[in-house]
Amino acid sequence: MDRQRTDKNGETSAQGRPTLKTLAFMTGLGVTTVSRALKDAPEIGAETRRRVQLVAKQIGYRPNRAGVRLRTGRTNVISLVLNTDREIMSFVSDIIYGVSEVLAETPYHLIVTPYSRSQDPMEPIRYLVETGSADGVIISRTQPNDPRARYMLEHGMPFATHGRTDMGLVHPYHDFDNHVFAMEAVRRLASMGRHKLALLSPPPGLTYYGHTLNGFADALSEVGASEIPFNTVSIDHTIEQIRTRTAQLMRRENRPDGFVSSAAAATLAIVAGIEDAGLKLGRDVDVVSKQSSDLLHLFRPELLVVNENFRLAGSDLARSVLGWIGGAAPGSLQRLVATSEVQAFSPPVSV
Amino acid sequence: MDRQRTDKNGETSAQGRPTLKTLAFMTGLGVTTVSRALKDAPEIGAETRRRVQLVAKQIGYRPNRAGVRLRTGRTNVISLVLNTDREIMSFVSDIIYGVSEVLAETPYHLIVTPYSRSQDPMEPIRYLVETGSADGVIISRTQPNDPRARYMLEHGMPFATHGRTDMGLVHPYHDFDNHVFAMEAVRRLASMGRHKLALLSPPPGLTYYGHTLNGFADALSEVGASEIPFNTVSIDHTIEQIRTRTAQLMRRENRPDGFVSSAAAATLAIVAGIEDAGLKLGRDVDVVSKQSSDLLHLFRPELLVVNENFRLAGSDLARSVLGWIGGAAPGSLQRLVATSEVQAFSPPVSV
């Protein structure tokens, strides 16, 4: 197991990985001096500092994470907390890449802390805070009154949320403007002559559920369109459930002629349901959908899409947590990204 | 910053998180005894053991990771190494969930170590080994002669690969039988009367590229079909590139009447290319595709699919690494999963 353990107490040149002691021996200085020289402490002579840093670079010195962590309590870890059964697929990969890309230039590692259907969402948070397993946390599926945010705020754990909260607490967030998304979607559908619209919403409970609903309602009254209720399912339901419900809805007399969908996978199901009912996309009904990767236009060119960039969300969230850890004001680390325009891929069919 | 620091040297009841010292004080034992009692060491009296464990549970003692890591060198970390620009989207989320679900019942944390296009794939591996940042590693995009596997083997770092190597070294792996996949795909197409087949392969260089190619070739000769070369693109190319090349191919005189595709997203592009060329899926050409989530049948019901379960791969890989760390023989931790049957969603159209 332990490969080489030649060194006794610092005099004999150490094997294995170099430590401060190794550097101290090589430079003839004390470990304290070396430690401070490496972090540019002011009370170290300019030449000594340079010398130490040179040697450190030469032999590839890297501070031992466990040593630092034990001594300082800093873990150099950011934890991304994910729901393992409800999270959108592309969300996971894109956000991880976004976070990674920011952390890559720092000493921080990314740990993924999962929780599942069966668990209380608070559990992973409590674990992280109680065990001090991370210096900062990123959470998603944010709720208006989010106990996780409150808890972390109370316990001094820096964090950032994907989506906003609404309880008067200030913390970093990254959010996509789903209010505007829903409004633009409705406006676009209205401009195509669609006036009986259904919304496949985010799961009730999450903050952006409200944003989406409000945007939808606001635009409906703005353009004078009406809503066909479709609230027995949300994007959290299975493909099959959404497909079935859509088909049922489309067979009713008072069926919608337009859909707004908050997620790409759900949109596949909606379209399938529409076609199950014998109707045709672009002729009988139009659909505006959010998507996070550029695939929906391959599925059906008649689909109208708005892009949400999860990779950007990831890097933004990572920067925010690091910022908070670094002492920035949490209120200055909030970002609401505007939605892009609704995009079409095939010329509109006149109704 | 430091919240409470009442305790001086163990006599005064400690604040903050309980440590062995806290337990020692509460039970009236020495820290050594407490430490051993918690890990069921044989030289501890049965009653003492129970007593210590009871108190530990009551006050919610959790060993300090930094302490353990510094002392023992064990990190209790498994690292998943991912390519941030070539990895399949669903692969990332599913495999993370699979790994997580296994690690959840252990003290292990999952850290994601990314590398990008611009980097040498060896770099993250060297980092992990040199800094001892993980007790075990999971890699994907495995090559027949994989320098990462060789390096980790040489340096005693337990690991598992998604996909096999082919250099006579023995290590745990999880692999999907792409040879059989390609054969079954070809057989299915042949049974539908398709005899001029094109293969959209994995990227050359990866081990399963060879497996897929061989299976494809073997089945071609078995059923007496012929290959239409389509090797200017692989599933690593962009959607647009695949789409364009497919359209070009389908406009040629000697065009394929069947495709075998190694990835779902690429299949979307193939179908788009087919339709760009004015041809119809199921009538002019059939496509068999691998998929990892059940979405392709929504895209075009004529598609034929074979499912590959990445979540299973993840949990399997995690179990393998843990097994190796735990002392199991690496050769006993290898698994080749059979492909499911080729599935159809719409009745075949006679040609």
Place this chain on the structure above:
DNA sequence: ATGGCAATCTGTAACGTTTCAGTATATTGA
């Protein structure tokens, strides 16, 4: 009684780092 031996328990040191409280030397001000 005495030596030997299990059975239990314990103190000390060490892992690598940072911080505290210095020490030694040179420099300054009067």
Place this chain on the structure above:
DNA sequence: TCAATATACTGAAACGTTACAGATTGCCAT
């Protein structure tokens, strides 16, 4: 010249854990 002070460095202690090398006790065979 002498104290005061700044500059550059240092040892010891501590973070929480485990391993090593004992120490204490009771019991048994002699």
